[in-house]
Structures are given as structure tokens and as C-alpha cells.
Amino acid sequence: MNRPASRHPAPGVSLATLGARQLARITGFDLPPERRARLLEMGLTTGAEIQMIRVAPLGDPIEIEVRGYRLSLRKREARGIRVACL
Amino acid sequence: MSAVEEPPQLHRKLRHIAIAGNPNCGKSTIFNALTGLRQKVGNYPGVTVERKVGRFRGIHGEPMSLLDLPGSYSLQVRAPDEAVSRDVLLGREAGMPPLDAVIAVVDASNLERNLYLVAQLLDLNLPMVVVLNMVDMAEKAGIHIDVEALEAELGVPVIPVVATQGKGLLALKTALSRESLPQPAHRPPMPELIEREVRLLAEKLPAKPRVAFPEALLLLTLHDRVLEDLAEHNPETVDAVHAAQERLRAAGIDPLCALVEARYEWINTVYANTVRKPAKRKGLSFSDRMDRFLTHRIWGWVVFLGAMTLMFLSIFTLAQIPMDWIDAGIHALAGWLGHHLPPSQVRDLLVDGVIPGVGGVLIFLPQIMILYFFLGLLEDSGYMARAAFMMDRFMSMVGLHGKSFIPLLSSFACAIPGIMAARTVENRQDRIATILVAPLMSCSARIPVYTLMIAVLLPGTSALVKAGMMLGLYLLGIVTAFLVAWFFKKTFLKSETSMLLLELPPYRKPSLRSVALCMKERAGLFVTRAGTVILSLSILLWALVTYPKPATPDTSRADAMAQSYAGRMGRVIEPAIRPLGYDWKIGVGLISSFAAREVFVGTMAIVYNIDGAEKDAGSPTLRDTMRSELRPDGTPVFTPLVCIGLMVFYVLAMQCIGTVAVVHRETNSWRWPVIQIALLTTLAWVGAFAVFQGGHLLGFH
Numbered sequence: 001m002n003r004p005a006s007r008h009p010a011p012g013v014s015l016a017t018l019g020a021r022q023l024a025r026i027t028g029f030d031l032p033p034e035r036r037a038r039l040l041e042m043g044l045t046t047g048a049e050i051q052m053i054r055v056a057p058l059g060d061p062i063e064i065e066v067r068g069y070r071l072s073l074r075k076r077e078a079r080g081i082r083v084a085c086l
Numbered sequence: 087m088s089a090v091e092e093p094p095q096l097h098r099k100l101r102h103i104a105i106a107g108n109p110n111c112g113k114s115t116i117f118n119a120l121t122g123l124r125q126k127v128g129n130y131p132g133v134t135v136e137r138k139v140g141r142f143r144g145i146h147g148e149p150m151s152l153l154d155l156p157g158s159y160s161l162q163v164r165a166p167d168e169a170v171s172r173d174v175l176l177g178r179e180a181g182m183p184p185l186d187a188v189i190a191v192v193d194a195s196n197l198e199r200n201l202y203l204v205a206q207l208l209d210l211n212l213p214m215v216v217v218l219n220m221v222d223m224a225e226k227a228g229i230h231i232d233v234e235a236l237e238a239e240l241g242v243p244v245i246p247v248v249a250t251q252g253k254g255l256l257a258l259k260t261a262l263s264r265e266s267l268p269q270p271a272h273r274p275p276m277p278e279l280i281e282r283e284v285r286l287l288a289e290k291l292p293a294k295p296r297v298a299f300p301e302a303l304l305l306l307t308l309h310d311r312v313l314e315d316l317a318e319h320n321p322e323t324v325d326a327v328h329a330a331q332e333r334l335r336a337a338g339i340d341p342l343c344a345l346v347e348a349r350y351e352w353i354n355t356v357y358a359n360t361v362r363k364p365a366k367r368k369g370l371s372f373s374d375r376m377d378r379f380l381t382h383r384i385w386g387w388v389v390f391l392g393a394m395t396l397m398f399l400s401i402f403t404l405a406q407i408p409m410d411w412i413d414a415g416i417h418a419l420a421g422w423l424g425h426h427l428p429p430s431q432v433r434d435l436l437v438d439g440v441i442p443g444v445g446g447v448l449i450f451l452p453q454i455m456i457l458y459f460f461l462g463l464l465e466d467s468g469y470m471a472r473a474a475f476m477m478d479r480f481m482s483m484v485g486l487h488g489k490s491f492i493p494l495l496s497s498f499a500c501a502i503p504g505i506m507a508a509r510t511v512e513n514r515q516d517r518i519a520t521i522l523v524a525p526l527m528s529c530s531a532r533i534p535v536y537t538l539m540i541a542v543l544l545p546g547t548s549a550l551v552k553a554g555m556m557l558g559l560y561l562l563g564i565v566t567a568f569l570v571a572w573f574f575k576k577t578f579l580k581s582e583t584s585m586l587l588l589e590l591p592p593y594r595k596p597s598l599r600s601v602a603l604c605m606k607e608r609a610g611l612f613v614t615r616a617g618t619v620i621l622s623l624s625i626l627l628w629a630l631v632t633y634p635k636p637a638t639p640d641t642s643r644a645d646a647m648a649q650s651y652a653g654r655m656g657r658v659i660e661p662a663i664r665p666l667g668y669d670w671k672i673g674v675g676l677i678s679s680f681a682a683r684e685v686f687v688g689t690m691a692i693v694y695n696i697d698g699a700e701k702d703a704g705s706p707t708l709r710d711t712m713r714s715e716l717r718p719d720g721t722p723v724f725t726p727l728v729c730i731g732l733m734v735f736y737v738l739a740m741q742c743i744g745t746v747a748v749v750h751r752e753t754n755s756w757r758w759p760v761i762q763i764a765l766l767t768t769l770a771w772v773g774a775f776a777v778f779q780g781g782h783l784l785g786f787h
Contacts, residue, residue, distance in 0.1 A: 033340045034309065035585060040346040041160045042587055043199045048350075053374075057383045058479035061488075061586055067198035068363075070373075070590040072475050074482070077585055 013085070016062070016078040018052035024083035025049050031080035043067040044081065101150045102183050103262060104174060106207060107191030108200050109157040110591040112219040115249040116191055117154045118603055120259075125607070136509065144263030145256070153185075159199070159587075161206045162342070163304065163312055165514055172304060175210050176297050187213040187267045189258070194224035194231055194246070195592075198357055204240065205274045205349040210300045213267035214242045217258060221246040228364035236360040241271030250597060274352040277344050279337055280306070283330040290326050306330055307342040373468075373592040380472055390476060393469070394495065397460040401499045402530065405452040412452070416445035434632065435625070443624030446682060447617040450500055453530060454612050455605050457499045461492065461507065462604045466596035471588055478586055484568045485575030487511055488586060490520040494567070497527035498560075501745045502616045503608060505752055515581035519571045521752060522762055525745050526567035528560045528737060531684045535736045538687050541709045543729035563737045566769065616744035623681040623743045630655070631678060631692070647692050652677055666735070666774040667728040669717065676735075681743045683736060727781040731774035739770035 012027040026048050029036045043066050044050070053063040053070065061074045107113035118125075121140025138154040155171045163169045170179065177184030190207050192200035197218075207214060216236075224231065237244045243261050247254030276284075287302035305313065305327045313324060334341050370378070379385050420441045427433040464470045470492060478488030489511045497504030504524045511517040528536075540555050575581075630652040636645065647653050656673035663673055671693045679686035687708075694711045715723045740746070740763045749759040 033343055037162070037340075037342045037346060038585060038587060040343055040350070041162065041202060043202065043350065045347055045350045054377070054381065056475050056479060057381060057386050058476070060479045060482070061475065061588070063381075063475065063590060067196075069196045069199055070592075072471075072478075072586065072588040072590055074478070074586045 011084070012082040014079045015050070015052070015064070015081040015083050016075045018083065018085070020052055020054055022052045023049065023086040024052070025086055026081060027084050028082045029080055030082065031077070035077065035080070039073075039077065039081065042071060043069075044071075049086070050083065099148075101144075101148060101186045101262070102153070103150055103187045103189060104153045104155050104185050105189040105191060106155045106171070106175075106203065107157060108159050108193065108196075108203055110589060111157070111191045111193040111196075111200060112249050113154070113157055113191045115597065115600060116189075116217060116219065116247065116255075116258075117152065118600060119249055119252060119255055121152055142259075145259050146263060148263055150262065152189075153182075158203070160203065163308060165312065169312075169315075175207070175212065176300060176304075178293075178297070185212060187215065187262060189215050189217055189262075191217045191219050194218045194221045195227055195229060197224075197229075197231065197361060198353060201353045201356060202346075202349060205352060208240070208242070208270050208273045209303055211269055211273065211296060213269055215258065215261050216240060216242055216244045217254075218244055218246045219249050221254075222248045222251075230362040232360045232362075236356070239356045239360060241273075274349055276348050277339065279334060279339060280341060280344060280348075283334060283341075287326055287330055291323065303345075306334075307345060371592070376593050377472070377590075380469070381476060386476060390473060393464070397457070398498065400460065401453050401456050405456050408452040409449055412445065412448050416441060416448070435628070438632070439625045439628030440621075443621040443628070446624055446685075447613065447620050450530075451609060451612070453499050454503050455609055457496055457503055458605045458608045459601060461496065462601035463596050466594075466601060468591045468593045471590045474588055475590060478588075482586075484572040485516075485584075486519060486571055487513065487516045487584065488588060490516060493520050493524060494527055497524040497529060500529050500531070501525045501527065501742065502612060502748050505745065505748050506608065506611065508752065513581055513584045515575070515579040516584055518753060518758060519574050519579050521749055521758065522574060522765075523567035523571045525740055525742065525762070525766060526563045526570065526738065528563045529683075529742075531682055531742065532559075532736055534684045534687045535679075536733060538690070538708065538712075539729050539733045539736075542712045542724050543726055545706075545709060545713065559733055559737050562734065566738060570765070570769075616748055619747040620681060620744045627652070627678055627681055627685070631674075631689075643692050644694065647674065662771075665779065666731055666771065667725065667778040668732075669723055671715075672723075672728075672732070676741075679741050683741045686736070727778045727786055730781075731777040734773040734777050735770045737770075738766055738773050740766040 015024070015026075018024060026044060026046050028046060029039070031039070048066055051065040053065055055062050056072070061072045062078055063070055063072045065071075105113060105117055117138070117140060120142045122142075125138060125140040136156065140152045140154070142150050142152060144150055153174065155174065158171065161172055161175070163172055173179040174182055175185065175188065188207060188210075190204050192204060204216060218231065218233065218236070221231070231246075233244050233246055245254055245257050245261055247258060249255070284299060284302045284306060287306060288298040291298045291301055293301050305323070308327070313327060331341060334344075380389055420437045423441070424433065424437045427436070461470075464473070474488035474491060476488075477491040481488055481490055490508070492510065493504045493508040495504075496507050501524045504527070505521050508517050508520045508524070511520055536556055536559055540552050544551060544555070631647055631650050633651060634649070636649065652674050653670070655677050656670040659673045659677070660668075660670045663676070668676075671690075674693055675686045675689045678689040690712065691708055694708065694715065712724050713722070717723055746759045746763065749762060750756060753759070
């Protein structure tokens, strides 16, 4: 899971591709450990259920719901979060 | 209860307690409710983290000292600056007594993520009380928490509280007043391989047994840049940590990621065993309905611009009333003293130095209080996070952060509160870049200078043209700020890990009490941090324009100024400013306004010998005198190019000693204020030079 995306892509689609109100479950990450740890600490762990809420008016960042709270992150990170739609 | 059995001397021993919690969990409300107004705000030595301590008494009158730890989602250390909380909790922060207990505040309606910090705190093995705050909000949302089950799972006392209504605070005080505070019954499980490495490492550390395990755990999760620093550059420790990390990585384990995942797995179990939650609601919550409108593509911006306009209108119009009072009061006091005291140097010092200096500080208080009133409301209601959410894309174009927006916006009123507001930007590089460019936002102290120079440049022109010029000056500052920020973020302040992780809390009714407390605290910081410096420099500048005294008492003020130290300094710097088209008189203005820009207008009035009521920025007398001022060769001094150049100079120059003092405090070094002065003064000089010489080359004059 720590390796670059090109060699071992995690399963699923990227979080950035979800439409508004879409529910999904995190399946893995294509991010270096330092960035991944920051997301993990905010509760974005593998297996966690998330919901896409909205995209900011200027197209970035996005707002998601995870573990009962709302979190905003940039698409750059969202692209590295693999999810399976529910 | 057990208080009766306790020996009385134990009662009186001061207990040191720290309070920790996520942002938005209501930690400050609890801190304020416990300590009231008995608070002291300062900085930790050596770092830029704010240190807030308050006092309160337990149920039997036991004295307690409560330390407010910075609100944070995690205790993980990613920069040396962030180590303070860990150091305090581990009892190794210099000059701080070891803690007797820690209060962990969690938001009951957002328990899952809040428990992450609790898991980290449990690893520290300190006596702990968990405060389950906002239980009313959770109940309203249908979230039911079994407090007894939660106590059993966490192994520490859990106290339900509604801090805004003061409910449960007595139970909290009772828990903290118990004669012995027990350590957690157990700590969250961690992967076996990691636990083994932590134990191995702990044995090698010189720390005390209680501290060794959490210390080893901390070191194991650090990356190299921070590790050297926190291992106190002990090569043996660093090597041992590296070896342990290598062994784990060889087994396919990233220590930090694996630990976080294990903690959340534990949280999943705790949550499932203690919380009953309704099935996901179909309808939209109140916050959702608000956000549909407030972050809408069109309406979102309408509300945003409306809110900002209202804030600035209030700052510039509402504040004018108390500012006039302060101004009148200061003048009346100076006049009264001037009239009643016998003529002496002490009288001159008081009347012309100290009192205007104090006035120069106090005059900004109304604006700062109103600014903080609005910032407090926006923050407390949850709207501030939405503003950062909407602005992040825009700010990220120059490498800044959505959260940098508020400090920069505040700087239009005054850079000092703006720079203090930059604390909300977590990433150090982003924060320094924000601080660096904050003074380029045209603050209210520039308005008198702009007004005067526009009047000299275009007397009698329409208000619309004047407003357009004013807008142009503001835009010049904004564009320069973004360019400078972009340059620094590309070079010296490059940060790899800068990412946006912004919580959007539910909207709530702001608490006027906490807004008022914040206003009081910030106003106090402004007076102590900036005020003292502005005052001392005002006195120094008064001395520079007053001494040496003219030989004959009937010398005009302009002539006295000419041969004063300031006048001489104006001549000394003349060669440096001649390429900008300035003469020594303008030089005196530049020097005297180094402490505060608005002083320029008053100095010009003295230099051109204009008295009393006529020395305002809008006064025709000063304007006309300046317009008719001639050089020795008979050409006017204030040509259009000189006027525009001067305005450009004031847009870009650092001319504010209060800002210098605050930047020093906030970055905890002289490096950044010195870089900032050098950079902005150079920019100002180059800008004015480009206008004057470029204009000449293009055939203007």
C-alpha cells in the first residue's frame, strides 16, 4: 500500500470521481506514508464509510462526511484515496 | 467523600492539570467556565505556541492550575514546534511542573474522531478525566452514549457536560478534587511487532519509567527531520530508533500508519459497544440546508462579499465614533496639561511625546475590538471554516491555504491582529508566508497618507476618481502580496506536506460570552505586544524632532525641525531617496513615519509649518502648501510622479514598528522581521523608483 500507484494500484475508483451524495467505502491509498498518516488520523481509514457531500464553488476542495463529521480536503489528496461505491 | 480522611496539607497542594481536545470540541468554553477571568496568556519559551493558564478551586477549595493545550486533532509531532504539547504531557517542558492530571474534552456528537486524541492520551499513562461535552446536541441528533460502558472501555472517569449551560462542571470539579487521581486502567492495544519495538527502545532511553514508554512510542513514529531534534541529538537514541523503524518497514509496517489504524480499530469497537445512533437520516440537516445556500456557486459569494463588506463598513464607520472620542480626549488631556503645567522639558515630553504616543495606540483599539467581534462571531458560528472552504482554491494558486485568507483579510484593518490570526494556519511555512505578506494589505493607518497624496495629486477631482485611485492602491498591495507569497512558497518556504484538512463543523449559535472574552484577550495582547513598542518609539521620535533645541526661542517649528536630529537624518538619507524624486523634507516624513505610517501627515504639517486644525489629511491648507512647494531650481517638489511614487512607497513599505514587534513575537526570531523589513523596504524603493524614473523615461514629469 506504500508503493507508488503505477506498480500496485489499490482497488476501486478515486474519491475525487464521486458524485454528490454518493456513499462509498475506503479500499486503499495511493499516497506516500506521511500524507496517508495525516488522512488516517482524521479517521479516513481503510474500511471507513464516507459520503461525498459537495465540491467548493471554485471546483476545489471537496467536502465529505466521514465518521459522522464533515471534512474538506483537496482533490489532489482525494485522487489518492481509493473507494468502492456502496 | 474521601476528603474527610485526607490530611489537610494535601488539600492545599496546587494541582497542575492540562486540558486537551480537538478544535471545535468546546474546550475553550470549559476552560473559560472553570477559570473565569483568571487567565494568563503568553508563549512557550522558544516556540510560537500560545500558552494559556488559568486558576480555579476544587470543591473543597483546593487550588488548581489549568493549562490550555493548543486545540489539535492529534499529538503526532511533525515539526519541532508541535512538540510542546507532548513535552508538557510528558512532564519535560522546561519550567513546567509535571502534570497531576489531564482533562480530555470530546464532542459527544462527534465521538469517533474525537476518541483518536483520547487514544493517544491514554498511551501517555497520565491520570485522566474524559469530558463528554455537548451531550445535549448529541441527544438532539438521536445519538445515545452509554456513559458507564464508555468508562469501562476507556478505563478512566467520563463526565457528561453541557459547558455552554454550565451543566456537569460540578461533577468535573469533584472528579478532579479526589485525593488520588488514578492512572488509566488500560491502554488501547497496538500491533504486537510495534509494541515489542517500543519496549526495546524504552529500555534504552534515559527517561523515567513512566515516561520511557510513551517517549519511545513518540520517537518511533517520527521522520528524520524531527527525530534528530527530539532525540536531543543523542546519536545512540537516533540509531536505535532508525534500527527499530527499519525492522518494522522490513516487515511491511509503517509505524505511524499502523498505529493510527490500530487506534481506529479500537475506536470502532469502543464506539460499537457504547453508542446507539439512529439509522442515517434521509432529510437534510439544518447545517446542510444552510450550506446549500452559503456555499452556493452564486449565493455563497453574495453572502460572503456581503459579510465582508458589513465587517469593513463597521470597522471603518462604527469605530469612527469611539475613535473621535479617544482623539478628543487625548487632545483635551494634552491641552489641559500644556496649559496647567509650568513650561519644562518634562511638560513637552508628556504633552508632545507620551500622550500622543498613548493616543496613537489607543486610537486603534475600537477597530481591533470590532474586528475581533466579527472574527469571533464568524469563528464561533462555524462560518469561518466555510469561508476558508470557498477561498482555498484561490489561495492555493499562490501556494497559500484557505485558512490564510482570514489573517490577510484582517490585515486590511490592521496587520497586527492579522498576523496574530495567522496562528490558525497549522503549516509553519504557510503561516510564515502569510505573516510575511500581511503588511502589504493596505491597513487603516495608510488611509490618511493616501488621502493626503491623492489630494495633492488631483485637487478638486470627483469623489469617484479618488475612490478609483484608492482602489488601485489596495489592488497594488494585494497583487504584490500574492506575488511575494508565490515566490517564497516556490523557494524558501517550500513545503511538501502542506495539505488542506479542514473540518466543517455544524453551524451553531455563537456564544457572546466567548466572543467577548476573545475580544478582551486580543485587545490586551495588542496593547501589551504592539502598544508598548509603538509608545516607546513615539517618544524616541518625539525626541528626534525636538532635539537639539533651537538657540532662539522664536524659531518657527519648521526651522526647528530642520535642524533637529530628524531633520539632519532627512538630509543624511537624501542621497538614497533622490532617485525617487524626494527631497530631505519628505525624508523627514519617511523617518518619522517609520513607527506608524499615519505620522507622515503630521510631520508634513510641521515641515511645512502648518498649525492646529489645518494639519488634517483632508485640509486644503496642507494640500495647497505642498502643491506650491518648489525646489531650489524653481520646479515643483510634488510632481504627479513624486505623488504617485510616494503612494506606491506607502503601499509597499513596512513602516510600522508595531508589526515588526508582533512578527518577532509570532515567529519567535529576529530573522523573519529583518527579512520582512529588508524585503518590503526594497520593494517600496524599487516601486517608487520605477514610477519616478520610468515615468520620466516615458516623457511624464
